[in-house]
Amino acid sequence: MTDSAKIVVVGGGAGGLELVSKLGKRLGRRGKANVILVDRDSTHIWKPLLHEIATGVLDQSLDETAYQGHGAQYGYNYQLGTMAGLNRDKREVKLAPLRDDDGNEVLGERRIGYDYLVLSLGSISNDFGTPGVADHCYFLDSARQAEIFRRAMLNKFLRYGHGDTHNHPRLSIAIVGGGATGVELSAELLGATQMLASYGYSSIGRDQLNVHLIEAAPRLLPALPERIGRAIYKQLDAMGIEIHLETKITHADHYGFDTAGGGRIDADLTVWAAGVRGADVLTQLGLSTAPNNRIKVNQTLQSVDDKRIFAIGDCAACPQGDDDKTVPPRAQAAHQMASTLYTNIRAELAGKPLKPFHYRDFGSLISLSHFDAVGNLMASASKGHLFVEGRLAKWFYVSLYRMHQRTIHGTFNTLLKMIVDRLNSVLRPNLKLH
Numbered sequence: 001m002t003d004s005a006k007i008v009v010v011g012g013g014a015g016g017l018e019l020v021s022k023l024g025k026r027l028g029r030r031g032k033a034n035v036i037l038v039d040r041d042s043t044h045i046w047k048p049l050l051h052e053i054a055t056g057v058l059d060q061s062l063d064e065t066a067y068q069g070h071g072a073q074y075g076y077n078y079q080l081g082t083m084a085g086l087n088r089d090k091r092e093v094k095l096a097p098l099r100d101d102d103g104n105e106v107l108g109e110r111r112i113g114y115d116y117l118v119l120s121l122g123s124i125s126n127d128f129g130t131p132g133v134a135d136h137c138y139f140l141d142s143a144r145q146a147e148i149f150r151r152a153m154l155n156k157f158l159r160y161g162h163g164d165t166h167n168h169p170r171l172s173i174a175i176v177g178g179g180a181t182g183v184e185l186s187a188e189l190l191g192a193t194q195m196l197a198s199y200g201y202s203s204i205g206r207d208q209l210n211v212h213l214i215e216a217a218p219r220l221l222p223a224l225p226e227r228i229g230r231a232i233y234k235q236l237d238a239m240g241i242e243i244h245l246e247t248k249i250t251h252a253d254h255y256g257f258d259t260a261g262g263g264r265i266d267a268d269l270t271v272w273a274a275g276v277r278g279a280d281v282l283t284q285l286g287l288s289t290a291p292n293n294r295i296k297v298n299q300t301l302q303s304v305d306d307k308r309i310f311a312i313g314d315c316a317a318c319p320q321g322d323d324d325k326t327v328p329p330r331a332q333a334a335h336q337m338a339s340t341l342y343t344n345i346r347a348e349l350a351g352k353p354l355k356p357f358h359y360r361d362f363g364s365l366i367s368l369s370h371f372d373a374v375g376n377l378m379a380s381a382s383k384g385h386l387f388v389e390g391r392l393a394k395w396f397y398v399s400l401y402r403m404h405q406r407t408i409h410g411t412f413n414t415l416l417k418m419i420v421d422r423l424n425s426v427l428r429p430n431l432k433l434h
Contacts, residue, residue, distance in 0.1 A: 005033045005349055008093055008114040010083050012039035012067055013047060014404060015313040015334030016120030020076045021408045022342045028075030033349070035076035036112065037067060038095065042080055044070075045143040046404055047122065048331055051185040053146040055153070055192035056432040057369070060143050062424060065408065074408075081110065083121070086285040088306055093117065116308050116345060119295055121282065123314035123329055125177075126275030126292065132252035137272040140181060149271065150432070156268055157196060160208070170210045174256060174267035176249055177274030178215025179223065183232055184367055185273065186213045186241050191369030195431045212265055214244045214257070216274070223328065224364045224376075227387060231374045232366055239371065276329050278315040290317035290326065299356035301341050310344075312337035320359055327359045335404070336360065365397040373397050 007027075009020050020037045027033035043064035045053065052058035067078040081095035091114050098107040124141045127133040138149040153173075160171050173189060175182045193209045213236065215222075220236075220243070221229040236243060244265065251258040256266040278293030287305050288296040294317035296304045301318065303309040311318075313334035318327040327333050336359060344354040363386075365375030373393035377386045388396065405414045 004031075005115045006036070006113060007033050007116045007118070007345065008036045008038065008112055009118040009120055010038045010093065011120035011122055011313070011315070012037050012041070012044050013120060013122040013313060013334065014331050015338040016118070017044050017065070017067075017070075018335060018338040018404070018407045019118065019120065019312070019342055020071070021074050022338070023345065024071065024075030026342075026346070027349075028077075036079060036114075037071060037076055038079045038081055038083065038093065038112065039067060040080070040082040041142065041144070042067060043143070044408075046331075046401055048180075049401070050140045050143065050146045051181055051188050053143055054140055054149045054185060055188045056150050057188060057192060057195075057430070059428070059432045060147065062421075064143070070408070079110075079112065081107075083281055084109070085281070086117075086287075087111075088286060088309075091115065091117075091308070114308075116310070116348070118341065119282070119309065119311040119315055120313050120334075121279050121315045123276040123278055123292075125272055126277040127272055128275060130249055130252065133249075133272050136252045136254055137176070137270045139272055140185070149269075153269060154433070170208055171269075172210040172212065172256075172267045173269045173271070174212040174214060174265050175271045175273055176214045176257070177272065178213055178217065178220040178243075178245070179273065180221065180364075180366055181273040182213055182215070182271075183220060183236070184369075185271065186211050186236060187239065187368035187371060190239055190241070191371065192431060211241045212244060212267065213241055214247050214249065214259075214265065216246065216248045218246055220245070221366065224366075228364060228366065228374055228376060231389065232368070235368055235372055235374065239368075276314060282315060294326070299358075300344055300354040301337060301357055302354070310341055312341055318357060318359075327357075330364075331400070331404075332362055333359055335407070365393055365400065367394065367397045 007023060009016050020035055023035045028035040043066050045060060045064050049058055053060050071078040081098060083093060084096035085094035092111045093114060095110040097105050097109050099105055125139050139145050175186055189211055219229045220233050248260040249257045250260050252270060258264055282293045282295055283289050287303050290296050294315055295311040296317050297311050298304055299319060301310045301312055303311060314329035320327050337357060340357045347354050363375060363377035365373060367373045374389045375393050377388055402414060405417060
């Protein structure tokens with residue numbers, strides 16, 4: 001392969017942006033490769049923060065990273081666009097026409113050639129074909145969706161504050177999905193409600209908000225150790241959140257959910273945060289996929305069908321161990337995959353063998369707004385996980401985001417951002433109200 005290898009990365013999430021940042025600094029700046037990032041949005045937000053954007057606790061404009069400026073600084077090129085297809089014979093990625101908010105075409109269909117292609121499209125919520133969900137529920141798969149929910153929430157609270165609270169004494173928000181997103185959003189809603197009252201929403205308080213958290217499994221956080229699920233259940237229950245376990249949604253409408261067995265959960269706002277799957281386009285590329293639209297890769301993160309195509313993060317079905325398990329769709333997995341793939345792409349360009357990816361579970365942390373945090377950390381391979389909660393867990397939770405920032409911005413810039421965040425916490429409202 002020549003020094004001018006063209007590396008195209010589709011998807012600027014946690015793994016994709018970390019990868020192009022490293023490749024750009026090492027190869028792009030030195031003219032050893034043309035590194036191109038393709039994403040349908042112009043800015044990056046760390047996905048585990050979307051529930052904070054949805055409640056206004058985090059102002060997206062203060063934490064987002066603009067790909068265009070970041071790429072100019074770190075040695076990669078950015079293309080705004082949505083992947084619509086793939087021509088493996090010609091090694092071309094097809095991008096759908098780009099349209100403005102009014103539906104007018106800004107750019108026509110484009111094609112980008114590649115020598116190596118990395119698919120890092122992340123995941124979206126899986127409604128499992130449940131009738132009414134797509135039409136009546138809010139989703140939190142992107143910053144744009146989180147912002148739409150935030151505005152709807154504020155509007156609903158505003159109408160409630162100026163309406164007849166005697167006939168409608170409580171607002172109700174129902175969240176389907178007892179995983180990390182649903183759990184953290186439910187707690188964040190209560191925290192945001194407390195702050196809203198201090199900013200003039202005088203009729204809104206914890207006593208006026210009823211939050212339903214709905215999970216089809218027998219316990220919360222079914223993918224995490226049972227001790228964490230029990231601790232989270234206890235905390236949420238004490239906060240007054242109504243938890244519905246072993247509750248399957250059969251239909252959604254404008255006023256709430258129908259459940260299996262003829263039950264009903266009414267709500268003013270409904271959020272779907274259950275299950276994950278890859279984007280539909282992943283099944284249209286001529287590549288082998290696993291359930292939930294994930295690209296099948298081997299342990300070098302190469303597609304099982306094409307050694308010039310790699311996949312990382314939530315959209316990759318990477319084998320884990322000797323059984324049929326695959327690497328879980330988590331931010332730490334995307335981070336580890338990006339690090340391994342960075343090494344493998346450099347090895348591929350140098351004609352050296354690629355190293356296999358081995359996922360290491362460093363634990364899980366769940367933040368319950370400003371109320372608490374709970375999780376476990378990997379102590380050692382022999383001793384297993386160490387349970388943590390309270391301020392220590394909160395500190396570790398925040399440090400995960402700082403580690404991501406350090407990877408894409410460097411140590412010095414991350415320290416500056418920490419100082420700016422501290423200043424903003426003093427100078428700006430604690431909640432985005434506009």
